[in-house]
Amino acid sequence: MNFDFSDDSRLLRDQARRFLADRSPPALARAALTAPPPGLDALWREMAGLGWLGAGLPEADGGAGLGAEAVCVLAEALGHALTPLPYLSGICLAAEAIARFASPAQRAAWLPRIAAGEARAAFALAEGVGDPAPGAIATELRVGRLTGEKWPVADGMAAEVVVVAARAGGEIALALLDPAGPGVTRAPVEMLDPGLPHARLVLDAAPAERLPGARDVSDIAALLDRAAVPAAFAALGGAEAALEAAVAYAKERQAFGRPIGSFQAIKHKLADVYVAVELARSNAWYACWALDQDGAALRLAAATAKVSADAAFFLAAKENIQTHGGIGFTWDADPHLYYRRAQMLSAALGGPRYWRERTVAALETMN
Amino acid sequence: MNFDFSDDSRLLRDQARRFLADRSPPALARAALTAPPPGLDALWREMAGLGWLGAGLPEADGGAGLGAEAVCVLAEALGHALTPLPYLSGICLAAEAIARFASPAQRAAWLPRIAAGEARAAFALAEGVGDPAPGAIATELRVGRLTGEKWPVADGMAAEVVVVAARAGGEIALALLDPAGPGVTRAPVEMLDPGLPHARLVLDAAPAERLPGARDVSDIAALLDRAAVPAAFAALGGAEAALEAAVAYAKERQAFGRPIGSFQAIKHKLADVYVAVELARSNAWYACWALDQDGAALRLAAATAKVSADAAFFLAAKENIQTHGGIGFTWDADPHLYYRRAQMLSAALGGPRYWRERTVAALETMN
């Protein structure tokens, strides 16, 4: 029994935390609400240089082959720092889809460039309101051309390649799309956290290249399961940061002649947040192990971790605002950054209903 | 606009509170957990003498014709006192069913005696696990004989007549059964609150007399709607009493050199209970008005009041135990009496799911 990260992973986590504390303070996330801050692209390339973008990819694909633990600790650190960059959508979803389902030529064309931070990739599953399900995909892939609408697509404006989920005959397929190519109209979509820009893609017979490995909706579900684990770590990191901020403020802020953290209304609220964060942490760690094993345990573990972490992050974020009182709901203070990010993460891979349903469906096959 | 009870009703409420404070203290309810305390039958007859049992019945049926407000304030007072007597099941359900659906001869045979406290009546709808629904009734009425199982039946052991819901051809019917007659086996059923004894009736071609007015499941649903209003008042009364007990204890009990009611953990808990009780009160009052009007507003108002009051009572009861600390979970202290009664009331006319569903169904027809 060793339910902890390896020494290498813990070292990587500490390095990531230190690097991001310097390069990605909350001020960066706040600046990104208004417009992409200068230096963001450079930061992405630096992350690539540190091996982060290819951490989960095999060395043959230009990755670092560090495995699931590395991806998870990076996601947690990026979530803690609220870094306004598309690690989850670009790396954990899009690059992962290419790594799992693409032909050797497609892999060679994209993965080394993605890992090096030279090309940005996006993943287009959603078609507006709704959770992932075969019936929710109307976009069609026919004779190499995509027709339909995809939104919201994370990083869809900046991406050089988009992995698009589409209907192809009776199957659900994935295809690579050049979003700057013919038949594609793209426009930004305003999101709760403008620091993670999203796009709407209108596809009218846009040329696309199918990923041969993805043949079924279950392939997409499995991809989402895998991405849910780092997504849970990102939410965990955000929840930790929000709790830390609330505790620090409660110790320092005075009212009625005493620190507000000495009032039980605040103490017990933050104790509840702590409990939620610790449960989310344990569930995330277990899911990391299951991701690494890539076996039958993953489906339930990933869904459980996602449910747990998203709930903890929303709780921590809203009670961090509440603990801050008036200052907490101002634009210039940090608390709303966590609150926005919590909702973004919660909706990104299918909303809470999707992951609760997946949790119970997995439980039913076990119990 | 006069959203308050009439002077008469308020007078009746005050009289009932005073009478029950004397004749039905919590000690009576606690004694009833073990065995029916002496004097309980006499108390029932006294209540009859005060006109309580026939409060809602027309004078022609031996009632007092006081209307909905009187029934509601009595239910609230009896709920507050935890009086271990079958007012809701015997009066608000069984007698009400006879009053609404019986033939003149049947009314004459039973209602004056019920109102006078001479005969006890029960209402047998449930057939074990499940909420009221046409599909949940398997007991059959065929050529004047009932066959099936009914449980739990409130006051089923003591009742002299039982109104039984049964399937009769394509309809759902109500029939009067002599529970001491042929074809009936009855046995007590252990309940969470043994102070309200229940029975299981096994019917094997037991002779029964149909109530001609009840022809459809919607008649039964309407009967439950009407009974839900005094049931909500009973729960409101219980919730008020549990909150009063918690507040009194929190003011008096000392810990760490101060009354425990000075700790925010206790204060805010009881503030939340107070809010729930006040919302339940307002919903119950509105439902009382709707019951009195007996119009289209009743369905939604009754369901809303039931949902609100049951939730408030359970919250008040469990947090009253918690406020009392160790003493709160002992047999000899009063708090568990409210906790048991809350569950009894919550399950009595169909559980919370039934009333939530009925609330939303009514909302759908309006919105």
Place this chain on the structure above:
Amino acid sequence: MDFDDTPEEAAFRAEARAFLAAHHPRKDRARAAARYGDVDATELARARAWQAAKADAGFAGITWPREWGGRGGSPIQQIIWNQEEAEFDVPYNVFLIGLGMCIPTLMAYADRPVLDRFVAKALRGEEIWCQLFSEPAAGSDVAGLRTRAERDGADWVVNGQKVWTSGAHYCDFGLLLARTDPTVPKHAGLTAFWIDMKAPGVEVRPIHQMSGASHFNEVFFTDLRVPDRQRLGAPGQGWKVALTTLMNERLAVGEPRRPDIHDLIALARAVTLDGSPAIEDKAVRARIAGWWADSAGLTYTRFRTMTALSRGQTPGPENSIAKVVNAAKQQAIAAFGMELLGQAGAVLDPALAPMAALFQEGLLSAPAQRIAGGTDEILRNIIAERVLGLPGDIRVDKDIPFNRAGARG
């Protein structure tokens, strides 16, 4: 019980409704509201015009004396007016704080010439008032404020900073609470004044809220000179004056915030889950039932208040209940609505998000509701102490001179 108006009430209601219908369209829930509800010059002009029209018709200051332009009517008429006005799409009420809190305080503490000068103008919307109590370092502990007013001849000289001042940028006058004696315990060293918001030494800076709106302001005082005749109550009696103001806050009717239960029902009808309308999903129905019960309970609690008012009784703490319940409910309903939207839950674009992103915007404005005008925690304290009679919190600073009361944040 009787929910019908008396003949007199019905007549008043009909009159009110006719007047409203002649001036404004009815509210349309389906129409998207202006995003932030901020008050610009156009909106301010509309608001002033509407207030003047109301005053001309006798619908402003319904319970106020006729001599100051009021109607000399009953509290129940005021409630009926509020109910009717809430059905129409009238301009944002920029006079609520002035007429609901500041002027009533003047009426209690100012002398006749001051009232003659200010009351009627405020009632007609010609002058707008704000309340200057909150400070950055004080928060829920209002009496912990630090803005100093020091006596200098016939004047007081004010230095310091206020915060969360609604509408300060368009206000003409303000009700100020300042510390005039730091050597006594904190509640004893305060004094109240009315001030001219356009005087030199007053600077107003808007506060940008997380929702994007800017309803509140910071107000800075630099050597603001306030003549002693603008003092309200005796020096050191400011806390008593402030309590009069805050007591009136409880009576101010706040509109329930959206998204509300009706919005959720509308969304659940519009959105499809697994091929069926979301409203058919049992998990959705269970939540709707719970929030409906709370909403209905608040509605009928207001009826109880109205009944008490119509009998001349002072209403109880209903507003504390309403705020505690509504703020949390708004946040929870908004979050739940976003769950129903699945992958589009975080889309804020009103052209794409269902119901013009009402749920997403509600999520962003909800946190302020749990804080502004009394936090959830303070309101629970009020209910526990003033309604249930539970003992007060231990107050370590109560008897200590303000300038010696330990560390302050």
Place this chain on the structure above:
Amino acid sequence: MDFDDTPEEAAFRAEARAFLAAHHPRKDRARAAARYGDVDATELARARAWQAAKADAGFAGITWPREWGGRGGSPIQQIIWNQEEAEFDVPYNVFLIGLGMCIPTLMAYADRPVLDRFVAKALRGEEIWCQLFSEPAAGSDVAGLRTRAERDGADWVVNGQKVWTSGAHYCDFGLLLARTDPTVPKHAGLTAFWIDMKAPGVEVRPIHQMSGASHFNEVFFTDLRVPDRQRLGAPGQGWKVALTTLMNERLAVGEPRRPDIHDLIALARAVTLDGSPAIEDKAVRARIAGWWADSAGLTYTRFRTMTALSRGQTPGPENSIAKVVNAAKQQAIAAFGMELLGQAGAVLDPALAPMAALFQEGLLSAPAQRIAGGTDEILRNIIAERVLGLPGDIRVDKDIPFNRAGARG
């Protein structure tokens, strides 16, 4: 990460499992537990026999020194044993408090002859210990206790009353905390002793719980004479001794209470709603997902604790988390299960109620879980103060002599 045992751990686990399987059947969730779990003479004899068998085989006191009958093993072996034992239907553990809290306190404070006399016998189940701290007037404020111990020659004379003493009716010895000096502040006037529960002057009365069970007792002391050599620690140092005991309480492993999430899933499969199994109802599924996430989180939190133990680290506050979460979860799951039963929700008859009325009984036992061994409120205080480092509550009684500390209930 690696969830496999090391080869040594695997060997120990196999040994433990073989030993358990040779003595007891595996647990069967479907089989109804004895209703109240009260310990009668037969059950007590079974428990003693099992403890002796464990001791003989080296599975009692796994981390304790061999000289007192322990195994001299590692904390991780203890955890592995606990895991395996939890899978079997072993007798109710009447030794938990004695071995988990009392004897470790003796080890810290008693001298060698006392340990030689008591430790091995306790380990073999020949003598059972209880803890005598709580009092009616003290509650969560343990140090507010009033039982007096007054010096009389070589003895102390004890008068007063304890409460919530688990198993006092079958215990041989007890760990007593009493007030020996009421003239100093409350934490400073306490002294600890071990006492003979069969001595004259000790009277035990069972407490009847609302669930019907009687696990707890009141213990009355009337002129009980306790020789001074039975004192643990110096006079006035009793609070320090008590903290040692309570610290060990945190490490005692409590079994999660039922009904748990697995019971709910079983019930939701067994019960039909609207013609389909309840587990297909979306409202039911939503609740299952939430409680499962909490349950799984607690399970994996225990894994984290085990990992820390296996590295020789002291575990953190995980047990506070588990108790706070489990007690509320048990109550909520029980109440939700009863909702699924509809009109039969309040039927307590195990022959009629599904799953032998497990949910109804759980509802009755849940309130005690939120209180006994630290209330929800105290545990949240502990988490907030000891884990998050938030400041302590204001303590009005801390520096005041006990006999002058205001009103006492």
